[in-house]
Amino acid sequence: xxxxxxxxxxxxxxxxxxxxxxxxxxxxxxxxxxxxxxxxxxxxxxxxxxxxxxxxxxxxxxxxxxxxxxxxxxxxxxxxxxxxxxxxxxxxxxxxxxxxxxxxxxxxxxxxxxxxxxxxxxxxxxxxxxxxxxxxxxxxxxxxxxxxxxxxxxxxxxxxxxxxxxxxxxxxxxxxxxxxxxxxxxxxxxxxxxxxxxxxxxxxxxxxxxxxxxxxxxxxxxxxxxxxxxxxxxxxxxxxxxxxxxxxxxxxxxxxxxxxxxxxxxxxxxxxxxxxxxxxxxxxxxxxxxxxxxxxxxxxxxxx
Numbered sequence: 001x002x003x004x005x006x007x008x009x010x011x012x013x014x015x016x017x018x019x020x021x022x023x024x025x026x027x028x029x030x031x032x033x034x035x036x037x038x039x040x041x042x043x044x045x046x047x048x049x050x051x052x053x054x055x056x057x058x059x060x061x062x063x064x065x066x067x068x069x070x071x072x073x074x075x076x077x078x079x080x081x082x083x084x085x086x087x088x089x090x091x092x093x094x095x096x097x098x099x100x101x102x103x104x105x106x107x108x109x110x111x112x113x114x115x116x117x118x119x120x121x122x123x124x125x126x127x128x129x130x131x132x133x134x135x136x137x138x139x140x141x142x143x144x145x146x147x148x149x150x151x152x153x154x155x156x157x158x159x160x161x162x163x164x165x166x167x168x169x170x171x172x173x174x175x176x177x178x179x180x181x182x183x184x185x186x187x188x189x190x191x192x193x194x195x196x197x198x199x200x201x202x203x204x205x206x207x208x209x210x211x212x213x214x215x216x217x218x219x220x221x222x223x224x225x226x227x228x229x230x231x232x233x234x235x236x237x238x239x240x241x242x243x244x245x246x247x248x249x250x251x252x253x254x255x256x257x258x259x260x261x262x263x264x265x266x267x268x269x270x271x272x273x274x275x276x277x278x279x280x281x282x283x284x285x286x287x288x289x290x291x292x293x294x295x296x297x298x299x300x301x302x303x304x
Contacts, residue, residue, distance in 0.1 A: 020200040021236045028240025031189030032282045038182035040270050040277045045175050047268040056163045059162040059202050060086065060135040070159045082157030086135060089151065097148055100138035106131040135241035147275055190289065197233045197293035233290035241286035249277065
C-alpha cells in the first residue's frame, strides 16, 4: 500500500510540473552528452596511443657527407666503426629500452622515398647520394624515447636522434583540448541541471504543502514524505542520462562505425562497446545530481 502511494505521488508530481520535468530531462540530456563525449574522446586518445605508439620508431640519423652543424659530425660521414660502436651501445646500455634495431642504408632510404614520392618532393628531384643512412630502433616502451635520445645524441657518427612520436603529438594535444572543452561545457550544463532539478522539486513540494502537512500529522517519517520528491528528480535525471547514452550510441554507430571506419580504416576507433561502458557512468552522475539537488531542497521544504 505504501509503495503504491509513493508511486502515485511521484506520477502526480510529474503531471503537475510537466514543463519543468521536460526542461530537466533536456538539460540533463545535453550536459551528460558532453560528459559522455569527453569520456569517449579520452577512450579514443587511448586507442590511438596504443595503436600508433606501438608502431613508433626512433631514427638515429648518421652523419652525411659534406658539412653539417652537428659537432659530432666534424669528421665527416659516419664510418663502419662508428656505426658498430653505436650498435654496441644499444646492445649494452639500452638493452632494456630497445627491442629491435636495424640499419637503413642510403639505397634503402632512396627506395622508400621513391615509393612515397614517385614524382619527387615539392618539385625537387633527389638522388641516392642525397639520402641519409640511419639506425632504426623499435622500443619496448614508447615512453622511453627521452632515455634513448639522451644516450645516443652527441655520439660520434650521430647527427640527430628523431622521435616519430612527435608527429602524433599535435593531434593528441588537439583531442585533449577538445576533451577539456567538452568537460567545461558539461560542467556548466550540469550546474544548470542541478538548479533546474532543485527548482522542480521545490515547486512540487510547495504545490503539495497541504498533503505534506497531513502526512506529518499522521506520523509519517521524513523519508516517507521526501521519497516521492526524490524519485521525481531522479526519474527525470535518469531519463535524461538514458537519452544521452542513446544519442552517443547513435553518433558512434552511424558517424564512426558506418562512416569513419569505412572511409579511414587504418585508425582504431571507439566502438559501441565503449558507449555501453560509459552509459552506466552517465546514469550514476544523473542519480548523484538528483540526490544532491533533493538533499538541500527537501531539508528546507519537507523536513519535520
